[in-house]
Amino acid sequence: MYAGKCPKCETSVTIKFRGISAKKHGGMGNIPAVAYSCSRCDTILGVDTDPIALKNDIVNAIKRR
Numbered sequence: 001m002y003a004g005k006c007p008k009c010e011t012s013v014t015i016k017f018r019g020i021s022a023k024k025h026g027g028m029g030n031i032p033a034v035a036y037s038c039s040r041c042d043t044i045l046g047v048d049t050d051p052i053a054l055k056n057d058i059v060n061a062i063k064r065r
Helices: 051-064
Strands: 015-023 030-038 044-049
Antiparallel strands (some): 015 030
16 A cells, blocks of 8 residues: 655655535635644645535435425
């Protein structure tokens, strides 16, 4: 298995996940997101929508029908 290197500290990356709130495009409200960070230097390596929060939103929308 290949392990990537952090672009800042250049060590093998162990990813740390952190829940954050991100602004929607155009600034209309916030969406739950997750930030992927280097566990050694805390450099943010990526940000994406929170898959667990997204799943919960879908389930709740289906229940309301």
